[in-house]
Structures are given as structure tokens and as C-alpha cells.
Amino acid sequence: MSPLRRRMIEDMQIRNLTPNTQRVYVAQVVRFACHFGKSPDLLGPPEIRTYLLHLTQERRLAASSIIVTVSALRFFYHTTLKRPWAVEDDIPAGRQAKKLPVVLSQEEVARFLGAVDNLKHRTILTICYATGLRISEAVRLRPAAIDSKRMVIRVEQGKGRKDRYVMLPPKLLDMLRDYWKGAHPREWLFPGRLPGQPVSPLTIDLTCRQVREQCGIAKPVSPHSLRHAFAVHLLEAGTDLRTIQLLLGHRNLSTTARYLMIATSKVCATASPLESLDVLVPTVPDLVPA
Structure with missing residues (x-):
């Protein structure tokens, strides 16, 4: 060097x-x-x-x-x-185009996760959707991070070198127990092929591409897509932005607030002011050809 x-x-x-x-x-x-x-x-x-x-x-x-x-x-x-x-x-920094992610529906998430045959990979991807973890955080979990008494998962040194807790849903706990019985992991909850290393995020990305083709889902699917779905589905269910921010580990609330633009059942279901008008909107008569 x-x-x-x-x-x-x-x-x-x-x-x-x-x-x-x-x-x-x-x-x-x-x-x-x-x-x-x-x-x-x-x-x-x-x-x-x-x-x-x-x-x-x-x-x-x-x-x-x-x-x-x-x-x-x-x-x-x-x-x-x-x-x-x-x-x-x-060394100027260019502007990055701000594109809204395409979000999977709950039915699509269920169809996708159900098609993942590898139990280790399915458990990792389920964690991404059930808790909103980044793939880099999910693959680096240790067995001690799963706290079944408090029903939380401790994320150590996530993005930005920050620790945080996320929820441990009962369904996810059952899946983790099934995985534990067969894998018996030691240092890492999801060990990889290399000794002493967790499974690579690239391996999980490859699984996503393969399973997406098998399922026939038109939308792009990745571990981060499941994280987006976690946030949007929580928002649409009525969870406040501040809670979602803490779960996702966002530094700024403005980063979390962008999900407001894609939570269609929350935003697009808002009544238009047109509905409160007392007068009727005139209809345009059908045009009859001469």
C-alpha cells in the first residue's frame, strides 16, 4: 500500500x-x-x-x-x-434527479416473499419489509440483536454510525425461530460463504432479480424496494412521520416526508375542494356529428 x-x-x-x-x-x-x-x-x-x-x-x-x-x-x-x-x-457536485420510487402493493410483497425458496434469503428480505432495515443493516445482524422479550431488534452502527431499535413483529419472530433451528448461526445471524463474513448484499440482489422474473411482477424489486414499501404501507395505515423517521434511521424528517408523495391511499384519497361546492359543475353535451 x-x-x-x-x-x-x-x-x-x-x-x-x-x-x-x-x-x-x-x-x-x-x-x-x-x-x-x-x-x-x-x-x-x-x-x-x-x-x-x-x-x-x-x-x-x-x-x-x-x-x-x-x-x-x-x-x-x-x-x-x-x-x-x-x-x-x-469539483462541482451535480444535481441528482429526484425520482419517486415505484412501490409494491401488499399483495405483490406477499407474492414475492412467498416465492423465495431459500429460507435464509427469504428471512433477510422479510426483515427488510417487516422492519424497514437497509440490506446492509439486515445482513450484518448478529443473533444477540434479536430481543424476543422486548420484541425489538437492535441495529448497531447503521448508516451514519448510528444505533437504533426497530420492532420485532410476531410473524417475523416465528420465521427467525424456524431459520434458527436449521442454521444455528454463531457470529453473524446470516453468515456468508467466506469464513467470518455475513452474506453479501449482492447475493440478495441477485435473488430479487431471479424471483421477480418468476413471479411476473412488472415493478422493480430489490431489498430497498421492500424498505420503501414498509414506509409507505405504514404511512397509509396512519403511522405518523416522526415514528417512521425513527424506524428508518433517517437523519432529517424531510427525507421521510417524501413518502407522502407516494402514499396514494393517504394523499389521493383526500377529498377535492370541488366536492364542497354548492353549485353543480355543468356537463358538456355529447357532440353529435352533422
Whole structure:
């Protein structure tokens, strides 16, 4: 490992960035350097601009992917190299299109989960829907996180290095007990193929794609889709936004509030002011051809 890479990793560790963020940031800086065939400390604003244009115009990456690259380069040049130039001006962050997720209905969720044959994978995906956990949080659960006496699940060091509790529904507890009888997990509740490591989120993503095709569900299905469905279905059932925010582990309430735009049974069922008018809306007579 080069001294420069080691210093960047140490800078991220000091600031308590998650291991996944550290891996992503290092990979982005390495790709940037490889594109020009030079050490990144020899590159500057002109190369950064050229590289971002390359990602946008030639590789046609999504805005979300480019934002990750921008964040990694900003950290490297501002924090690790302490370059005097204005990082925000030379490494602009593009705007990400705000798209509403497509939400599965409860019937679609039931059909999808019922078609997952692998008990471990079905249990993980059921956790994502039953509790709203991110897939990265679900696969890293430990057996001790399941508290059947208080009927809660403890999520340790979730996104943003935050701990929180989520509910443990009785149906999910029954499924976990069935899974436990056959698997007898030790360190991780859902161990992977590699010794000492939990199952990979990519494995669960692959299961989602395969089962979605088998079920004939037209909507996209992923572990995060089940998290979205959890939030929307709770909102439509009358749960307040603040509670949903705590369950999802959102830092800002505004992030949770976006689900108001897709909770159709709550928003679209609101009576239109037209219904309170005393006068009738005139009807347009049918046009009869001459």
C-alpha cells in the first residue's frame, strides 16, 4: 500500500467513515488516477474537469454515481492533500434527479416473499419489509440483536454510525425461530460463504432479480424496494412521520416526508375542494356529428 493511500485511509478512519465508504472513496480515487496514468497528487482541477466530463458524456453515468466520485475527490484533495484551491468550485457536485420510487402493493410483497425458496434469503428480505432495515443493516445482524422479550431488534452502527431499535413483529419472530433451528448461526445471524463474513448484499440482489422474473411482477424489486414499501404501507395505515423517521434511521424528517408523495391511499384519497361546492359543475353535451 502506498503512503498516500494509507494516509487517505487514516484520514477517513479518524473521521469515523464507515468501512464501505472508505472502500468506495479509495476505489474512486484509484480510477481517477488510472484514467490519466499518474499519481493523483500530480493531478489538479483541469484533470478533474476532464474526468467528470468523461464520466458524464462518454460513460454516461447516472448523477448518483458521479456524486460519489465528486465526494471521494473532494475528500482526497481537501482533507488528505489539503490543497489550497477552492475544492467546491473546482469539483462541482451535480444535481441528482429526484425520482419517486415505484412501490409494491401488499399483495405483490406477499407474492414475492412467498416465492423465495431459500429460507435464509427469504428471512433477510422479510426483515427488510417487516422492519424497514437497509440490506446492509439486515445482513450484518448478529443473533444477540434479536430481543424476543422486548420484541425489538437492535441495529448497531447503521448508516451514519448510528444505533437504533426497530420492532420485532410476531410473524417475523416465528420465521427467525424456524431459520434458527436449521442454521444455528454463531457470529453473524446470516453468515456468508467466506469464513467470518455475513452474506453479501449482492447475493440478495441477485435473488430479487431471479424471483421477480418468476413471479411476473412488472415493478422493480430489490431489498430497498421492500424498505420503501414498509414506509409507505405504514404511512397509509396512519403511522405518523416522526415514528417512521425513527424506524428508518433517517437523519432529517424531510427525507421521510417524501413518502407522502407516494402514499396514494393517504394523499389521493383526500377529498377535492370541488366536492364542497354548492353549485353543480355543468356537463358538456355529447357532440353529435352533422
